[in-house]
Amino acid sequence: MEERGTLGKLAAIIPGLALMVGTLAVLRLYVEPWMGEVTLFGVKGWLVKVLSLNYILLSIITGMLFRNFIFGGRIPAWAEEGFRTTRLFIKTGVIMLGSLYTLQTLLKLGVSAAVLILGFVFGTVFLVMFLGRMMKVDRSVTAVMAAACGVCGVSAAVAAAPGVRARPVDLALAIATILGFGILTMFISPFIGTALNLSDFQYGAWVGTGILNSGQVLATCLAFNPNIAPGTAVAYGEVWNVVRVISIPFVVFAITVWYWKGEADAKKASLSKILVSKFPVFVLGFFGMTALSSLGMLGAEGSETLHLLRTFMAWIFGIGLVGQGAYIDFREIKAAGGKPLRIGIIAGTTKYILALIVILLFMPKEVGF
Amino acid sequence: MNTAVHNSGAPRTLLLVLDDTPGVFEEALRIAKQHKAHLTGLFVLDATWNGYVAHDWLSGSGSRGDFLDYINDEEKKSAQEALQRFEAQTKGVVEAEFVMSAGHVVEQAIAQMEKGYDLVVVPNPLRRGLEVMRDGVAELTRKAPCRVLLVPARQE
Amino acid sequence: MSEKKQSMTVFRSDRHEDVAAMIFAGLVVLFVLGYMAFIVPEVHVTAAMDGKVASILVQSGTEVKKGDTIYTLEVVEKKWVNNVMQENTVIKDITVKADGKVLDVPAKVGDKVKKSKNTIIVLNHVKGTLP
Numbered sequence: 001m002e003e004r005g006t007l008g009k010l011a012a013i014i015p016g017l018a019l020m021v022g023t024l025a026v027l028r029l030y031v032e033p034w035m036g037e038v039t040l041f042g043v044k045g046w047l048v049k050v051l052s053l054n055y056i057l058l059s060i061i062t063g064m065l066f067r068n069f070i071f072g073g074r075i076p077a078w079a080e081e082g083f084r085t086t087r088l089f090i091k092t093g094v095i096m097l098g099s100l101y102t103l104q105t106l107l108k109l110g111v112s113a114a115v116l117i118l119g120f121v122f123g124t125v126f127l128v129m130f131l132g133r134m135m136k137v138d139r140s141v142t143a144v145m146a147a148a149c150g151v152c153g154v155s156a157a158v159a160a161a162p163g164v165r166a167r168p169v170d171l172a173l174a175i176a177t178i179l180g181f182g183i184l185t186m187f188i189s190p191f192i193g194t195a196l197n198l199s200d201f202q203y204g205a206w207v208g209t210g211i212l213n214s215g216q217v218l219a220t221c222l223a224f225n226p227n228i229a230p231g232t233a234v235a236y237g238e239v240w241n242v243v244r245v246i247s248i249p250f251v252v253f254a255i256t257v258w259y260w261k262g263e264a265d266a267k268k269a270s271l272s273k274i275l276v277s278k279f280p281v282f283v284l285g286f287f288g289m290t291a292l293s294s295l296g297m298l299g300a301e302g303s304e305t306l307h308l309l310r311t312f313m314a315w316i317f318g319i320g321l322v323g324q325g326a327y328i329d330f331r332e333i334k335a336a337g338g339k340p341l342r343i344g345i346i347a348g349t350t351k352y353i354l355a356l357i358v359i360l361l362f363m364p365k366e367v368g369f
Numbered sequence: 370m371n372t373a374v375h376n377s378g379a380p381r382t383l384l385l386v387l388d389d390t391p392g393v394f395e396e397a398l399r400i401a402k403q404h405k406a407h408l409t410g411l412f413v414l415d416a417t418w419n420g421y422v423a424h425d426w427l428s429g430s431g432s433r434g435d436f437l438d439y440i441n442d443e444e445k446k447s448a449q450e451a452l453q454r455f456e457a458q459t460k461g462v463v464e465a466e467f468v469m470s471a472g473h474v475v476e477q478a479i480a481q482m483e484k485g486y487d488l489v490v491v492p493n494p495l496r497r498g499l500e501v502m503r504d505g506v507a508e509l510t511r512k513a514p515c516r517v518l519l520v521p522a523r524q525e
Numbered sequence: 526m527s528e529k530k531q532s533m534t535v536f537r538s539d540r541h542e543d544v545a546a547m548i549f550a551g552l553v554v555l556f557v558l559g560y561m562a563f564i565v566p567e568v569h570v571t572a573a574m575d576g577k578v579a580s581i582l583v584q585s586g587t588e589v590k591k592g593d594t595i596y597t598l599e600v601v602e603k604k605w606v607n608n609v610m611q612e613n614t615v616i617k618d619i620t621v622k623a624d625g626k627v628l629d630v631p632a633k634v635g636d637k638v639k640k641s642k643n644t645i646i647v648l649n650h651v652k653g654t655l656p
Contacts, residue, residue: 073503074473075420080420083423084423086423086424086426087423087424087425087426087542088536088542088545088546088549090426091426091542091543091546092546092549092550092553094546095546095547095550096550096553096554099554152427153425154422154424154425154427155425155427155428155429155432158422158425158428158432158433158436159428159429159432159436161436161439162435162436162438162439167443168415168418168440168443168444168498169496169501171440172421172499172501172502173501173502175421175422176502179424197608197610199605214427215424215425215426215427245427245429248427248429249429276430277430277431277432277435278428278429278430278431278432279429279430280427280428280429280430280539280543281429281430281539281540281543281544281547282429282543282546282547283429284547285543285546285547285550285551288547289550289554292554297558298554298558298655299558299561299622299655299656300622300655302573302619302622303622303623303655303656304561304568304569304570304571304622304656305557305558305561305562305622305655305656307571307641308557308560308561309553309554309557312553312557316553320426324424324426327420327423327424328424329503331502331503331504332421332499332502332503335501335502335503336502364605365605365608366604366605428539429539429540429543430538430539430540430543431538431539431540432539433538433539434537434538434539
């Protein structure tokens, strides 16, 4: 690949980006309205009502179809740079989600989210360490799986790996396991949520706590309820997501300390260094948006201004999710195996079910927004 | 095992796609010695990790950069080890050359094959870099421009 | 090893990408606020919720102030009571979010309306306010 200037790099983004935008436009403007009208098995809108299909799930599914069937397993070079902007879109959407809250609501929800997440993070970390010892797994694999299952999935594994000297092959297996589990739960959670009659608050809290890979929390919330407004599943799930993301550097620090304690050539981990190198800066943008919303600078609730802003958010998420789908390679996920898979399945299932039980037992249906 | 080789004449030039599958190196060396062929060992540093974690939008600051650097270093270490092992085992035994490239493992292997070899020896399954997660052998045999010998791992 | 192949996008690190996302989000917000406050010639105020228009308190030409009730909606309010979703029909007052003058009232009393889909009034809002 020859060296390109900034303009060249920007131009390289256009084809893939155009495909993502075009795909979403077709899905939102034509496919989704059609699905609401079409009668299957005697029910009007069966695809929407029974299969919970909406533009969010369709975006991801179409992205997966691109990658696995149309592109034959690999994103082609012409589309690669464009598809890589998926992260930029999702991050932008997440920052804009900050506008759904005021500082008070954020604080109120944040505290319950933090309590729940903290409990589950440490619970899962200990469970994985126990499983690691039982299965006589390499300490570096245990450390990566503890970070990944404990907090944010793939991003936590990526953050923890260099500090605990994980072998690339183990990392590849761990990432495939986490991603596979995340995708599975992303598709089944909306059904479970509907079947158990969960409220938006309970659903957001459950998937925010229980889903292994945080990358899938927002998508599964939007799949449950595609509305973006205060009091919807995504508004709750996002608070959980933000708390989890912020906790990554701290969990990585704790796990790195644990890892080096057991090694002969002990190395010292520094929290401040980890914070500087791992802190997710976009979260600051999210808080900035909440501050603007608290000051009433983004228009009143129910205004056409906020409506337009949320329409933009929906498009930005949708575009990003087409790209997310295109990074899901069935072959790679199918190849997940070995000890990371066994640990992942046990820890992931335990967390997912336990979180549901805790939510059903202790979480009210509604909480003031 | 190498009836195909005999049927079409003895190979003069041999390419071995290197990974850490036990027994494959030895098999390639045996064929090279038997036919007094030139053996080229190809080590591909896997540069597709960026795509492998590209879906992860939650990484902050230098997290992904550090990760890719770390993987890069690990790959370089593996390459160094492969080079040392290759040189130690071929020195004075056969005429040999070590080639290193970076990129998608199968793509790089095909590119090297296109330079013209009589036979390419490939571990089955191919376990270099992220090929442990993919069916590299299927893609490689489909696109291979020359004869391919698939060697399964030696039972240890 | 080809470092270029490992470059993330146009951005060198996640930090750059995060900052770019913040700028992108900021630009979108600025565009929406600027467009709604100054550029949009007239605002189609759509239904605030799904429901039935119970009454309309303004007509073409009425000057309205922020916070004035402009119409009422008969809506089905869903509430969780003892783990059961209860549905009650209530009348909701819907207020206008910016000062301005009503240009048209396309909705009629008794119309069934969908949230954010059906226009209730067309408003010429005072420039610089967020309708």
